[in-house]
Amino acid sequence: MTQAPARPKSERRRHDREIFALAVPAFGALVAEPLFVMVDSAIVGHLGTPQLAGLGIAAALLATGVSVFVFLAYATTAAVARRVGAGDLPSAIRQGMDGIWLALLLGMAVIAVTLPTAPWLVEVFGASDTAAPYATTYLRVSSLGIPAMLIVLAATGVLRGLQDTRTPLYVAIAGFTANAVLNVVLVYGAGLGIAGSAWGTVIAQVGMAVAYLFVVVRGARRHGASLRPDAAGIRASAQAGAPLLVRTLSLRAVLMIATGVAARLGDAEVAAHQIILSLWSLMAFALDAIAIAGQAIIGRYLGAGDAEGARRVCRRMVEWGIASGLLLGGLIVLARPLFIPLFTDDQTVRDTLLPALLVVALSQPIAGVVFVLDGVLMGAGDGPYLAAAMVVTLVVFAPVALLVPAFGGGLTALWWAMGLMMLVRMVTLWLRMRSGRWVVTGATR
Numbered sequence: 061m062t063q064a065p066a067r068p069k070s071e072r073r074r075h076d077r078e079i080f081a082l083a084v085p086a087f088g089a090l091v092a093e094p095l096f097v098m099v100d101s102a103i104v105g106h107l108g109t110p111q112l113a114g115l116g117i118a119a120a121l122l123a124t125g126v127s128v129f130v131f132l133a134y135a136t137t138a139a140v141a142r143r144v145g146a147g148d149l150p151s152a153i154r155q156g157m158d159g160i161w162l163a164l165l166l167g168m169a170v171i172a173v174t175l176p177t178a179p180w181l182v183e184v185f186g187a188s189d190t191a192a193p194y195a196t197t198y199l200r201v202s203s204l205g206i207p208a209m210l211i212v213l214a215a216t217g218v219l220r221g222l223q224d225t226r227t228p229l230y231v232a233i234a235g236f237t238a239n240a241v242l243n244v245v246l247v248y249g250a251g252l253g254i255a256g257s258a259w260g261t262v263i264a265q266v267g268m269a270v271a272y273l274f275v276v277v278r279g280a281r282r283h284g285a286s287l288r289p290d291a292a293g294i295r296a297s298a299q300a301g302a303p304l305l306v307r308t309l310s311l312r313a314v315l316m317i318a319t320g321v322a323a324r325l326g327d328a329e330v331a332a333h334q335i336i337l338s339l340w341s342l343m344a345f346a347l348d349a350i351a352i353a354g355q356a357i358i359g360r361y362l363g364a365g366d367a368e369g370a371r372r373v374c375r376r377m378v379e380w381g382i383a384s385g386l387l388l389g390g391l392i393v394l395a396r397p398l399f400i401p402l403f404t405d406d407q408t409v410r411d412t413l414l415p416a417l418l419v420v421a422l423s424q425p426i427a428g429v430v431f432v433l434d435g436v437l438m439g440a441g442d443g444p445y446l447a448a449a450m451v452v453t454l455v456v457f458a459p460v461a462l463l464v465p466a467f468g469g470g471l472t473a474l475w476w477a478m479g480l481m482m483l484v485r486m487v488t489l490w491l492r493m494r495s496g497r498w499v500v501t502g503a504t505r
């Protein structure tokens with residue numbers, strides 16, 4: 061009787077160690093990704109304002125295009141983790157190879173579309189006459205690296221499914237370092253200007269893809285998994301990723317609507333909105349790291365047929381999400397006098413920013429639950445529900461956000477609408493978690 065409480069405590073500690081071991085390297089890899097654009101911006105910025113503006117437009121187009129295919133990482137993580145849990149490593153790696161082949165095919169299709177339409181895309185995005193040529197150049201050269209970028213997404217999913225988040229961290233650090241060196245050498249040393257920056261990034265991305273492929277291929281040979289493309293497997297990967305594509309597009313629509321509404325509120329409001337959005341994205345990286353751990357761990361438990369273990373670790377990760385959200389919200393409030401001056405000297409922007417920022421801080425515990433449950437359901441392969449839930453969220457959010465200017469609301473009202481969006485997501489995901497319908501055991505869902 062005296063030892064009864066020790067088992068739950070020891071189990072929580074085991075879950076904590078596992079979540080921590082996966083989440084911390086995942087966070088490092090996630091943060092490394094946006095640093096690519098930051099390095100490019102710092103180097104290209106010294107070429108001139110038109111070049112920097114062109115880079116900003118092209119980078120936004122590339123980021124939007126690549127983020128649409130993030131399902132390559134999410135769906136692959138869940139599928140591979142299930143097979144790992146079932147003890148079938150050859151099939152796990154074979155499933156990962158199907159995702160990598162799908163990434164290559166999608167990447168080649170994106171190149172075929174982007175190269176001829178680059179000038180039109182830049183024009184639609186509103187580039188000025190002086191920035192448009194630079195944006196077109198950067199977009200065309202960088203598009204050649206899209207297959208490598210998508211392979212990196214899929215291969216990252218393979219390694220996460222294999223419970224390895226350290227290798228992606230090491231590859232991301234190496235890629236970031238190579239990108240920085242190549243940019244300096246090609247932009248200034250070789251005198252290639254903005255094209256040199258794009259080529260440096262492409263070379264770094266190809267190097268990252270090669271590193272990932274080396275690791276995956278080595279694992280495939282060790283376990284006797286086939287490396288050849290399999291039409292049925294590629295098709296299955298695409299079908300598993302389709303609902304997550306709908307989810308991602310719906311989420312992107314939410315962010316685009318929010319930015320559009322902020323732009324209608326005025327220059328100070330849209331400037332403050334961009335600052336908040338960048339901070340919100342940084343908080344999302346921290347919470348997404350826990351979600352990534354959730355994808356890998358939940359998939360493995362379900363693949364092993366341990367439904368009760370999956371439920372217990374889900375509850376523990378929700379506790380992690382709430383605690384992380386409270387911590388992040390507190391940091392926003394306490395550190396605001398330090399970081400707000402780093403973004404702007406305009407007192408009007410600062411005055412507009414502060415109350416909306418407090419709303420963001422209050423919503424972080426909700427965001428923590430949302431990100432964790434998102435990861436749990438992805439790990440369970442519950443993509444269709446995630447897609448439906450995000451569409452419902454978009455339908456609720458859109459009219460509320462669009463009515464903010466009509467009723468004289470400002471940026472704070474818009475971020476209350478964003479808080480409502482997160483609350484709706486939490487409710488829909490919580491209901492699914494409570495229903496237990498996501499708990500489907502076996503090597504495949």
